[in-house]
Amino acid sequence: MIRLEHINIVIADIPTSLKFYKAAFPEWKVRDSGQSEWFGVTRNWCHFGDDTSxxxxxxxxxxAPRDHHGHQAGxxxxxxxxxxxxxxxxxxAEAGFKPHSFGNDNPYRHNVYYxxxxxxxxxxxQYFSDDISKRNSTV
Known part of the structure; x- marks a missing residue:
């Protein structure tokens, strides 16, 4: 078995990012935080999640982040x-964030992008079927 445990993200400001992710994941918490050095640069770090992810x-x-309209690797x-x-x-929305786009109309799922x-x-x-073929359909 393999499962995704964590994603390591380099950002500009932890409190600002936490505002977004706390709104998205209200059941998650700051698991730990601290300071470290990465190739000569001191940085703060924070683990935000649940007991397993x-x-x-x-x-x-x-x-700047990767250009989402470009073709850079990443x-x-x-x-x-x-x-x-x-x-x-x-x-x-209550935290001040608006989606930038929505997925195609599909009776088996709704997608929203921020x-x-x-x-x-x-x-x-969000999926509206347990049938994997319907979840993955391009209807």
Missing amino acids: YLTFNDDADS ISHLGFESSDIEALQVRL YDPDGIEVEFV
Whole structure:
């Protein structure tokens, strides 16, 4: 078995990023935080998640994020499944975040896309079927 345990992200400011991710994941918490050095640069870090999965934030970003309309190598977006995408959108709106786009109409899923405070694209999807072929359909 293999499962994703964590994603390590370099950002500009941990409190600003936490505002977005706390709204998206209200059941998650700051698991730990501290300071370290990465190739001669001191940075703060934070593990935000639950007991089994988390995001690591490191506040030493020194460049703009990947251009989402370009073709640079790197991660295009992070994708998370939600059991209630409408409630998620309300929480993010209340925290001051608006989606930048929505997925194609599909009877088996709804997708919504946001840019987090550091310009990282985050997709949230809610499925309306347990049938994998329907979830993956391009209807």
